[in-house]
Amino acid sequence: MARLKTFPGGLHPPDNKAWTAAKAIEICPLPEELIIPLSQHIGAPAEACVAVGDKVKKGQVVGRAKGFVSVPVHASTSGEVTAIEPRPHASGRNLPAVVIAPDGEDEWVDDLAAADPEALSVEEIKDRLRDAGIVGMGGATFPAHVKLSPPGEKPIDTLILNGVECEPYLTADHRLMLETPGKVRQGIEILRKVLAVDNIYLGIEANKPDAIAQMREECAGSDIKVEALEVKYPQGAEKQLILALTGREVPSGGLPMDVGVVVQNVGTAAAIADAVTLGQPLIERICTVTGSGVNEPKNLRVRVGTPLAHLVEQCGGLDGEPSKLIMGGPMMGMAQLTLDVPATRGTSGLLIFRRGDIKVREPGPCIRCGRCVSACPAGLLPTTIAAYARLSMFDETEEFKAMDCIECGCCSFSCPSLIPLVQTLRYAKGAILEKRRKMQ
Amino acid sequence: MFAAIASLGAIGLLAALALGFAAKKFAVEVDPRELAILEILPGANCGACGYPGCSGYAKMVVNGDKIAATCPPGGAMVMGKIANIMGFAPVEIDPQVAVVMCQGDNQKSKEKYHYLGLADCQAAQKVADGPKQCPGGCLGLGTCERTCPFGAIEMTEEGLAVISRKKCTGCGKCVEACPRDVIHMTPLDATTHVLCNSHDRGVLVRKYCDIGCIACQICTKQVPDAYRVEDSLATVVYEYYDEAPEAVDKCPTKCIRDFTEGYPEGSSFADISVPVKRGRRAA
Numbered sequence: 001m002a003r004l005k006t007f008p009g010g011l012h013p014p015d016n017k018a019w020t021a022a023k024a025i026e027i028c029p030l031p032e033e034l035i036i037p038l039s040q041h042i043g044a045p046a047e048a049c050v051a052v053g054d055k056v057k058k059g060q061v062v063g064r065a066k067g068f069v070s071v072p073v074h075a076s077t078s079g080e081v082t083a084i085e086p087r088p089h090a091s092g093r094n095l096p097a098v099v100i101a102p103d104g105e106d107e108w109v110d111d112l113a114a115a116d117p118e119a120l121s122v123e124e125i126k127d128r129l130r131d132a133g134i135v136g137m138g139g140a141t142f143p144a145h146v147k148l149s150p151p152g153e154k155p156i157d158t159l160i161l162n163g164v165e166c167e168p169y170l171t172a173d174h175r176l177m178l179e180t181p182g183k184v185r186q187g188i189e190i191l192r193k194v195l196a197v198d199n200i201y202l203g204i205e206a207n208k209p210d211a212i213a214q215m216r217e218e219c220a221g222s223d224i225k226v227e228a229l230e231v232k233y234p235q236g237a238e239k240q241l242i243l244a245l246t247g248r249e250v251p252s253g254g255l256p257m258d259v260g261v262v263v264q265n266v267g268t269a270a271a272i273a274d275a276v277t278l279g280q281p282l283i284e285r286i287c288t289v290t291g292s293g294v295n296e297p298k299n300l301r302v303r304v305g306t307p308l309a310h311l312v313e314q315c316g317g318l319d320g321e322p323s324k325l326i327m328g329g330p331m332m333g334m335a336q337l338t339l340d341v342p343a344t345r346g347t348s349g350l351l352i353f354r355r356g357d358i359k360v361r362e363p364g365p366c367i368r369c370g371r372c373v374s375a376c377p378a379g380l381l382p383t384t385i386a387a388y389a390r391l392s393m394f395d396e397t398e399e400f401k402a403m404d405c406i407e408c409g410c411c412s413f414s415c416p417s418l419i420p421l422v423q424t425l426r427y428a429k430g431a432i433l434e435k436r437r438k439m440q
Numbered sequence: 441m442f443a444a445i446a447s448l449g450a451i452g453l454l455a456a457l458a459l460g461f462a463a464k465k466f467a468v469e470v471d472p473r474e475l476a477i478l479e480i481l482p483g484a485n486c487g488a489c490g491y492p493g494c495s496g497y498a499k500m501v502v503n504g505d506k507i508a509a510t511c512p513p514g515g516a517m518v519m520g521k522i523a524n525i526m527g528f529a530p531v532e533i534d535p536q537v538a539v540v541m542c543q544g545d546n547q548k549s550k551e552k553y554h555y556l557g558l559a560d561c562q563a564a565q566k567v568a569d570g571p572k573q574c575p576g577g578c579l580g581l582g583t584c585e586r587t588c589p590f591g592a593i594e595m596t597e598e599g600l601a602v603i604s605r606k607k608c609t610g611c612g613k614c615v616e617a618c619p620r621d622v623i624h625m626t627p628l629d630a631t632t633h634v635l636c637n638s639h640d641r642g643v644l645v646r647k648y649c650d651i652g653c654i655a656c657q658i659c660t661k662q663v664p665d666a667y668r669v670e671d672s673l674a675t676v677v678y679e680y681y682d683e684a685p686e687a688v689d690k691c692p693t694k695c696i697r698d699f700t701e702g703y704p705e706g707s708s709f710a711d712i713s714v715p716v717k718r719g720r721r722a723a
Contacts, residue, residue, distance in 0.1 A: 092568020337553055337568060360554065390558060423557035423567075430566060 004206055006230035007240040009377035011410055013233055013331065015168040015207065019290050019297040025175050027301045028314050034076055034100045034305035035087050035342040036062060040133075041141040043069035048098055054081045057109040059281050062098045071133040071143045075100055076283040076303035078107040088341045090327050090334055097342070100305070112279040117190045125194055125276055132275035133282045133345070137267035138162060138236065139328050141346035144268055148194050150257040156195050160245055161188060161202040163211065163266040164229060164236030167329025170349045172286040173266050175299045177204070177211040180270060181218035187269025188224060190276050195262055200224045201245045202266070207231045233331060234408040238263045240377050252404050267348075282345055289315045293322045293352030302343050308350055309339035323355035331409040364417035372411035372421055378404050382411035382421045389428035394435060397428040405429060473525050474502045480521045482513045484589040488611035507531050513590070513609030535628040536610035538592075538603050541637040542578040542622050543651045543695060543704075545598030549577050550648040565619035573648035576637035578622050584614035596707060604709040605699060630681035631699040632688060634659070634667075634674045641672050653695045659687040 039045035046063030050056060056075040063073035079102040086094035117125065126145045134144040150156055161184070165173040177184060192200060202219065204212050206228040216226045229235050229244055239250045241263060248259040256263055264272075267285065274280045283304050290297035295316030302311060308325070312318055325336040327347055343350070372382040380401055388396040402425055411421035477498040485493040489509040491500050501507055501522060510533045511518050523530035555564050555571035561583040564570055570579055580599030587593075592607035593614060603614070605628070614623045622637045634653055638645050642654030653674050659667040660674065666683040667674050674696075676684045688696050697703045 335553070360556065363556075386558075390560070392560075420557045424563070427558055427560070427563040427566065431562075 004230040005244045007243045010232045020171045025299045031310040036305040037097045038063040040344040041135040046073045059109040074281040077102045079103040138265035154257045157260045158199045160263045163204040166233045166236040183270040186273035202226045288349040291351040293354045320354040324353045326351040363419045371414040375410040375414040386424040394431045402428045486589045486611040537608040543635045544577040544649045545600035548650040587617040632684035636695045662687040
């Protein structure tokens, strides 16, 4: 058997996907209150354009986009706006949100325009994507229309669909590809038209043979290359995926477009299909609720703005006392302070661990074992950069290419001394960015 | 043997002559006053004056037409000596010390989450605005302690920064380093302070801290001149600091403390044998 394609470095944490991989997506019922944060994407937050007491319909814009790297925010159901105020947000701060009390009618806004993607121009499609609030649904929530508008001097010749889902525990993309392969295919065809490319890959980790078979069947007869990839984290990281599939290496400090590639998540492709053909904005997503701390792990179709506590209720409630809540996957997700935080467009998972499942020990000294160096998929020296960062020597961290860190967490995972390496690298990156801003 | 000694000796002699010539020929003229001033400056290169190190400050004093900045660590003594050297009238300097406006260590103030990242306050503050429920309290990870060029800051075992009034020179480095602005510069003579930095309402403060200011206004009622309550936090009005001690015993949460009364307890910094002037009231 030929070796599966992959990238250098990385590791394979226990994936624990079996808890939810075979469970069909269930529709999560509406909560009593939807909290729709105005900041749900990378870029400028949206600006509220409704008032308290307004009746809104499902899909109505409640927050207008500000600037190019921004998208509008929509009501996830019909109901009444009860408040516009700071509420707990996934970032750990209280940020402005539009609070909606659902009226139970779940009525779509009137002016949804269905369209045939063949009949639309590329610009019309991009406008639709921006108006629908489509962002990268792998977790980074970068506005899709920006990614699809590369500057003229950087021609795109390859489109990569990311169905890798290398984060342990998560099975949202897996279930999406199994249950609605047609949507994904439709989204791919729209992306093909926007980017005018014919070299299309769909990368899926080899631990999802059923999804690979399903997508191969769906794409049979087309030139879309459905590739099985080695089971290794972070196979789904943009730069690592490009390297594995095309052999091209994104240069230091560069973006995928520098090597002529655009990467989109399969979930984004499905959302793009809905946005373009049906005119429906992005108001729901699939979220895996799992971990030792919930009674019944599930894959849920969740409305944007649903409080995490409501998701837990749908999964049979908490099992024991939770000690750690993570939004997203265990490697790159964000630890949460409370279950009052709402799910947003980037919430691919909710992980809950009981007290005792997570061992908390104090970090020890670096023993120079080099495990973080061999695990780093970006080819960095995490321990050296972290040592400089601890001494606030940020010029040196920059020389050691701290900015090329993709924050995958392989270094922290592999460290036998439990040194918070990725956390320290993130801190160094923040300090370098701050320094650059000051220099300007 | 002889050849080696002779040749090496000759090379040595030639090099010495060349060096001696270069030292005379390319000598850089330095104003002797600049050297004299550099001699008396504290030499910590702390940057409190705003110039790059003590030599930068000395150069400014000698080359500028007036003294554009003072040397806070040097204090009145150094400023007086500089005035002597330069023949100026001495520049007035108000001695200041840094005070950590917080008593909420890990026993008295509640955690928001358990922080496991880099042991640095600046890094911790970036994670959901810090691991403490209090938005203004000392995080206790010692960034200021590592920054202080004079070794005047100590972390207590309970995770609270305390500043020695004896060792602190008022350079203000710690004020810059603290991500929560919990360290304030205060007049050295003012020994009574409201040790709290939370602008939350009293109900909230009570929930997460045993010793925070709840903005009850008792201090302002007791000594109206010396205290001001703004944005749910009491502060001492330092123009009237001499009256401030009168309210110390009335504070229900004990967040007003007088450093002359042996605060912080148990710390080697509790003994402040700095002469404290009383009864002076600035205009």
